[in-house]
Amino acid sequence: MTNDQFDNLRLELRRGCVPLAVLAELRSEQYGYTLRKALAEKGMAVDEGTLYPLLRRLESHGLLVSDWREEDKRPKRFYHLSSEGQRIFKQLSAEWETITASLSQIMKESNHGSR
Amino acid sequence: MDLVERYLNSVRFWLPKEQKLDVIAELAEDIRSQVEEREKELGHALDEAALSDLLKQRGSPFTVAGRFLPQRHLVGPQLYPIYEFVLKLTAGIYLIPAFLVWAGLLIFVPSYRAAHSGAALFLGLGNLCMTALTMFAMITLGFAVGERFQRQSASRGDWNPRRLPAVRNVLRVSRGSSLVDIVANLLVLVWWLGGFRFPIVLSFNGGIKNLPSSTLWLDFQSRYFVPMAVFIAAGAVLALLNLIRPNLTPWRVGVRAVIDAAIPVMIFLTLGAHVEGIRAAWVAMTGGATGPAKLAAIRDWSLALTLGIIAVACLFSCVRGVLRIKRWRALQS
Numbered sequence: 415m416t417n418d419q420f421d422n423l424r425l426e427l428r429r430g431c432v433p434l435a436v437l438a439e440l441r442s443e444q445y446g447y448t449l450r451k452a453l454a455e456k457g458m459a460v461d462e463g464t465l466y467p468l469l470r471r472l473e474s475h476g477l478l479v480s481d482w483r484e485e486d487k488r489p490k491r492f493y494h495l496s497s498e499g500q501r502i503f504k505q506l507s508a509e510w511e512t513i514t515a516s517l518s519q520i521m522k523e524s525n526h527g528s529r
Numbered sequence: 530m531d532l533v534e535r536y537l538n539s540v541r542f543w544l545p546k547e548q549k550l551d552v553i554a555e556l557a558e559d560i561r562s563q564v565e566e567r568e569k570e571l572g573h574a575l576d577e578a579a580l581s582d583l584l585k586q587r588g589s590p591f592t593v594a595g596r597f598l599p600q601r602h603l604v605g606p607q608l609y610p611i612y613e614f615v616l617k618l619t620a621g622i623y624l625i626p627a628f629l630v631w632a633g634l635l636i637f638v639p640s641y642r643a644a645h646s647g648a649a650l651f652l653g654l655g656n657l658c659m660t661a662l663t664m665f666a667m668i669t670l671g672f673a674v675g676e677r678f679q680r681q682s683a684s685r686g687d688w689n690p691r692r693l694p695a696v697r698n699v700l701r702v703s704r705g706s707s708l709v710d711i712v713a714n715l716l717v718l719v720w721w722l723g724g725f726r727f728p729i730v731l732s733f734n735g736g737i738k739n740l741p742s743s744t745l746w747l748d749f750q751s752r753y754f755v756p757m758a759v760f761i762a763a764g765a766v767l768a769l770l771n772l773i774r775p776n777l778t779p780w781r782v783g784v785r786a787v788i789d790a791a792i793p794v795m796i797f798l799t800l801g802a803h804v805e806g807i808r809a810a811w812v813a814m815t816g817g818a819t820g821p822a823k824l825a826a827i828r829d830w831s832l833a834l835t836l837g838i839i840a841v842a843c844l845f846s847c848v849r850g851v852l853r854i855k856r857w858r859a860l861q862s
Contacts, residue, residue, distance in 0.1 A: 462559055466596075467597050482554075
């Protein structure tokens with residue numbers, strides 16, 4: 415497999431996890447830039463071209479609430495989970511646990527098989 | 530910060546009206562936060578080169594704005610392969626042959642060049658380009674409408690597995706087409722053996738006379754009378770076998786492919802021996818010939834063209850037969 419193929423598959427794998435990571439981070443209120451930094455520090459770097467459209471989409475689906483406020487004399491848009499967002503986040507977290515458990519099981523079996 | 534303003538202004542241009550203010554304010558804040566942080570790390574203000582690098586990393590204004598727009602398309606991924614196929618089919622059946630005819634007239638026919646001098650020479654090409662554009666637009670429009678209906682129908686779950694088309698058996702010949710084949714082959718065989726004729730009767734100034742057969746035709750008949758009779762009879766026998774047992778066997782397809790390959794060889798050999806006559810017929814037809822001479826030229830040219838079309842059709846059928854055998858082998862394995 416070439417590096418390009420690996421990068422594409424890796425990107426695809428991570429892309430599906432970004433909304434969950436964003437919802438998890440926005441359990442506490444943050445604005446765009448700090449959210450991006452927080453995700454990057456935790457190993458989930460998301461470029462701004464992906465993050466801001468995603469925030470808009472999640473807000474339009476009613477999962478996030480945002481409001482413009484001044485901080486350090488500059489207007490910033492703060493986001494946090496709506497009540498619907500909290501409910502969906504719980505469901506997605508449970509789904510995530512199931513997926514990781516299933517994948518671990520599958521990969522463990524594959525490792526046994528390949529030996 | 531002039532560079533940032535210019536960048537934001539360019540992004541703003543591509544955004545939908547209702548999102549402009551909101552997106553630009555948030556993007557501006559993000560860029561300023563990043564610049565501040567970078568300046569804190571370096572301990573001095575960013576110069577224009579560093580600022581330019583930072584903006585370049587974010588992507589072009591067009592790309593950045595594009596990420597905020599909904600994904601839209603005229604023809605979606607499901608219909609796209611059919612759309613592409615229809616475009617290729619249109620190009621292959623109409624546009625490329627039309628272009629070749631125009632190029633052929635331009636290169637080989639002096640009378641065409643003489644009649645269309647200067648810009649008029651390229652008028653034909655211009656018309657062809659307009660036709661190509663119109664066809665492209667009409668096909669795209671048709672598929673765009675189809676895409677809308679397909680999306681609505683898919684979102685309603687409006688489909689029934691029972692209405693899906695039956696799986697086509699590539700090795701089965703319908704009895705109807707076998708019957709038509711038998712009748713057609715027998716009629717052609719009787720005609721080839723001289724059972725009946727279509728006399729070409731012409732009227733010139735009140736007088737009636739028969740147009741004599743073309744030398745090209747007479748030569749083709751005399752050279753290949755027996756082989757053609759055998760091939761036509763074999764075609765009728767194969768069609769009869771297909772009628773009795775509709776599932777094709779490789780040898781039946783193979784025999785048909787051999788016949789289909791042999792006929793073009795005979796045609797091209799005959800046409801090759803009459804190139805000068807065909808060229809003279811074309812010159813007479815497009816030039817100054819009149820009356821019976823012109824009609825004879827039209828007859829010779831039409832005959833050559835018809836034989837050429839038959840040869841191409843036979844070659845096409847031969848290739849189809851070979852592909853059928855390959856598919857049969859694939860199914861067997």
